[in-house]
Amino acid sequence: MTTKLSIKELESSFAKIKGLELLIGKIVEEEWDEIVGPTPYPSITDLRAWDHRLLQRYEPFYSPFCDMCCLCTFGKCDLTKGKKGSCGIDIRSQQGKIVLIACLMGAACHATHARHIVNYLIEKRGRDYPIHLGEEIELEAPLIRLVAGIKPKKLGDLEEVLDYIERQITHLLSATATGQEESYIDFESKALHAGMVDNVAMEVADIAQISALRFPKGDPDAPLVDLGMGVIDKTKPVILCVGHNVAPGSEIINYLEQSGIYGSVEVAGICCTAHDLTRYSTGAKIVGPLSRQLIFVRSGVADVMILDQECIRTDIIDEAKKVETRVITTIDQVCAGLPDMTKSPIESIVKELVSGSVPAVLIHDPAKAGEVAVKVALEIAPSRRAKIISDEQEVLDAVLRCRACGRCRRNCPIDLSIDEAVYASHEKNFDLLAQIYDQCLLCGRCESECPEHIPIVSAIRVAAVEKIRDEKYKVRSGRGPIKDTEIRKVGRPIVMGEIPGVIAFVGCANYPNGNKELVEMADEFAKRRYIIVASGCAAMDIACYKDENGQTLYEKYAGDFDAGCILNTGSCVSNAHIIGAAVKIANIFANRKLRGNFEEIADYVLNRIGAVAIAWGAQHQKAASIATGANRLGIPVILGPQGVKYRRAYLGRADKKENWTVYNARTGKEVYVGPAPEHLLYVTESKEEAIVTAARLVMRPNDTNKGRMIKLSHYIDLHQKLYGILPEDLHLFVRTEADLPLTMKDQLLKMLKKRGWEPMELPDPTLLERQIVRRE
């Protein structure tokens, strides 16, 4: 952060000064002539009015997990039946507080991830290393430009943005303490702020690593890489990276390359660090999403496991020890009670790990951790492999202890009939257990509840061993940002509604019925020529099924940001490019100014850009903060049924006509535009509901007649196909007869007339009074 000192005119005995401007802390080379908008580096309250406007239309809807507040020593306080806690809080505000805390956890994860990776890259390449995302990307950092109001040119410029983010997180966290914020609406406004800074942090992390680690730069033809538990070559030493920070994993590859042995050691990853490893080197492999952690580690395939940050099971080191996998943790967020050997000589760390006298260590230095990992893996792999015997018999013996008490099912997050499957194994029937594998989250809650201590996850692995062996898929490596040229091509058809929408599949692997539903959803929309984007664990799971030609969706569809394509932006932090694409459309297509101009751009996105995210298996707090940030920018998010456990949705009420007016910027008149988009954050119970809801939520007030007709065609068709009837709410989305799909026009018009439908005006929509050009 810089301090600016301005002296217009000063005359004293020692000097005469005129027009002096002094910036302390940083030399600013200002090359961006865009006028600074109203909210550069917005404080907690700078965008509060926008938040309240959104929250008035999309009211917070709470589903408390717990009736009580247990956050201070006054408690536990019972908040049922309208009761207040000792501090005066009621259940609504308490839920707002919990939601804010969750969003802050997520934002803090991305902020520390960004700080770690920026520090690492600055140390490696220097502060002046350029931010460069490729020849066709001039708008390199839409979210940073929008929120911070700066145009980052070098790695060092990102430090200032991170300072801002960390300051906001501290201020917001302070508001959650007892005796601070009291209003649920303002808790939500703060959650939206946390979400926004989260999104900026993601962009910081990803543009830094794309630039300095030479990841693909918006390449639609980013290489196809291997994914699945079956792609790991077990004859080689295997190093497994788990988490999100690619620094230690990239150093493993560097060391292997320097030693001339890359290819003779398998480097694989689980969760987002896996995406980023393949962006760094196509020789790396993806085991799968975070849900594969327990089952893969138990297989004993990994000789060494490197842990960095986020989404790491807290029992994974104990699990690794059981199969003699050596563990190196590398980031201060995950010290895991391990001895810090950062300053020890490499050879002595290797010796300790190889002998097993210290099976797991903490090494804060990514390069050192990388070298140690390789040396240990090479040394222990041959002898270790000989020792790891198949545990099949042990597992099969264990299932015989099952008494069908059913406690496994009752502790399963998604209520799978595990009890029946395990009990069926008594008769040597493992088919049910193998079927469970397709749906199971592999979290292990079932076995921690089992009174007979049956290793159920291991039993599932043994039952599904052939399926696991066949898990060999291709996923397109994360391409990072959307090119400016692509935005120029599709900006207009998206804003006019002629491309029916952009559907983003994002989030974790906490699915209600396995990952197949995700694949089906993505395929459905791609066939209909929506633009499909994906990131994180969802981007991996989209690859996990092959069609009749043996192709995954990434092989079937092109990787452009265009109608009927499916692209993978990359890891969690690459979500920034999905959200950033909406901002880019506003700037590149519509010439809206970005610099510190959040409210206007959010208003543009909400009213004009038919983008919707589906977080079908959202689980982590990061998914909450990412979604909440997208919501502040006007992008609706649909959650799968497990998403109800976030405890808060933002729901509109289609029947309250007064909530759905906008200003017509051309006349200043308030105009009813129908509930478009109807919700900002909505939890669906089934795949079918998610698909139809997405087709509805892509509608925007700005759609042209042709655009709305295309969107309605899909909405009607999907509604009929999946629900069996025409939509009952059609009258809310038809503005004029010209919106109606031609083939059904007469039938629909008759139906509309029965409902007393009347044509609506098509305005130049805005929620901001200051956007009104002229008043009539």
Next chain:
Amino acid sequence: MSATPWQIGDIPGPKQAHILRPEVFPKIVKTLKRPLIVVGSRKEVSEDKDIANNVVIMAKSMNSPLVVSPSIFKNFMKFKDVKVVCMGIEDLVNHLKEKEWKGFDDRGNYDSILFVGGVYYFQSQMLSTLKHFAPHLKTFSMDRFYHPNAEFSFENMSEVRWVQEFKGMVEMIKSSSVS
């Protein structure tokens, strides 16, 4: 009486559902002025034609509309002599929690909501919303799982027992509505 939640960790706090015995419910039905039956997307209920028929009989006997989770609406659209509404459950609950909501017939909100066939964890959270923010409603869980966030809930029971008791209960409701 007390019961443990079907999902062992689903313990919300001091306010947990009263256990409802299926054979007692038909007597309670007479006290409900504007009931609404909500059918969730769990396949064990919606895809069992016999159960679906019984749900419809219950709705008819109680003069209640049926709100059906969209993914299973196809299984219920054939029933013509009962009002069947296709609506997302979260959207529905958002309407129900407003006391002044006009309902599906413009005659006002309902006084009692009967849930059946919901995905356990999803339904639990919907019941939590109503418990905290809809004091004007009574909520009943008619599934084979004890739902602590309902006001009244069946206790945990096996599938076989539930089918038997549910059908018996519907028969009693039907008989008493005829008489």
